[in-house]
Amino acid sequence: MRSKLDTKALGLAALVALGLVVPLVVEDTYVRHLFIISFIYAVVAASWDLSLGYAGIFNFGHVAFFGIGVYATGLTAKLLGLDPWLAMLVGGVAASAAAALVALPVVRLQGVYVVLVTFAFSQLVLQVVISQSVVTGGTQGLVRVPTVELFGYNFLRDYKFGYYYVAFAMMLVAVACLRRLVRSDFGLSIVALRDNEDYGSSRGIPIAVQRLKVLVVSAFFAGIAGGFFVIYLRVASPEVFGFSTMSLILSMVLVGGTSSIYGPVLAALVLTFVSEGLANFESLAEGRFMLIAVAMIVVLLFLPKGLASALPKSWKERTAK
Incomplete structure (x- = not known):
């Protein structure tokens, strides 16, 4: 047993070390940009899996929590002059507050009704952002959002070197927190509750309270990721609420494997590079999401439990342990 744990620890340490040296050997700023975006999506996908995979809540409003983090951070940093580091925290808190609001009807619903309510909430937030153009910039978006500084270090002129490490650290912390959370009581x-709601309820597990906690916690990580997203790009656009964004991140969850922390992270890295790579080909740019959908079907046919099922057994998430 100890040897398996040691092997797992060494494997994880090797991956972390590899992630740390990437910007030292990869000087292309576009490739660094793709890594940064993939780290952000990895946090969103892994946190979505907390509610979708582990809790079994068909929450289709998770991208809205990401978008709320984007706009809450952008508005507080630009209009209120709040330090961008603190503004990202505001983005996480705002997303959690929105999740608590959505949870009020959701915790009592099942199946398709949860999908309808959460998707309607996502569209409602999108319409609010577009209609309040005086504040949010409407369809034109919010531009020139202040970016982060660290002891006077200039993140804008280092060829995305600093942004890479901030995004990488954010992903590592989020994954570590989520992993610890799913292995806890x-x-x-x-x-x-996901596997047998009646049994869980009979054992004294409060259904509504636990679902509320799941949505709030998962939204917090999505909001933090959204906050860094707008601080990095310095632009907040209504496209973050779009169906293409939702389908891409949902593909990461499904391809990576539900009920797994590492699977969605791995899929985020793969699909981000594939998606952006296809966008560079003019003939494939328009249909890239269709190609990703086909790839998702192929993966799920041969690996029904996603890419996580291809990982070594000692790496798989087992909440029973």
Whole structure:
């Protein structure tokens, strides 16, 4: 048992070390940009899997929480002059507050009704952003959002070197927190409710409270990722609420494998590079999401549990442990 744990620890340490040296050997700023975007999407996908995979809540409003993080951070940093580091935290809190609001009807619903309510919420937030153009910039977006500084270090002129490490650290912290969460008693309780709600309820697990906690926590990480997204790009656009964004991140969750922390992260890295790579080909740019959908079907046919099922057994998430 100890040897398996040591192997897993060494494997994870090797991957972290590899991630740390990437910007030292990859000087192309566009490739660094793709890594940064993939790290952001990895946080969103992994946190979505907390509610979708582990808790079994068909929450289609998760991208809205990401978008709320984008706009809450952008507005507080630009209009209120709040330090961008603190503004990102505001983005996470705002997303959690929105999740708590959505949870009020969702915790009592099942199946397709949860999908309808959460998707309607996402569209409602999009319409609010577009209609309040005086504040949000409407369809033109919010531009020239202040970016982060660290002890006077200039993130804008280092060829995305600093942004890479901030995004990488954010992903590592989020994954570590989510992994610890799903292996805790709380994680066991939400899996129990997902698998057999009546049994979990009979054992004293409060259904509504646990679902509320799941949505709030998962939204917080999505909001933080959204906050860094707008600080990095310095632009907040309504496209973050779009169906293409939702379908791409959902593909990461499904291709990576639900009920897994590492799977969506791996899929985020793969699909981000594939998606952006296809966008560079004029003949494929318009149909890239269709190609990703086909790839998702192929992966799920041969690996029904996603890419996570191809990982070594010692790496797989087992909430029963």
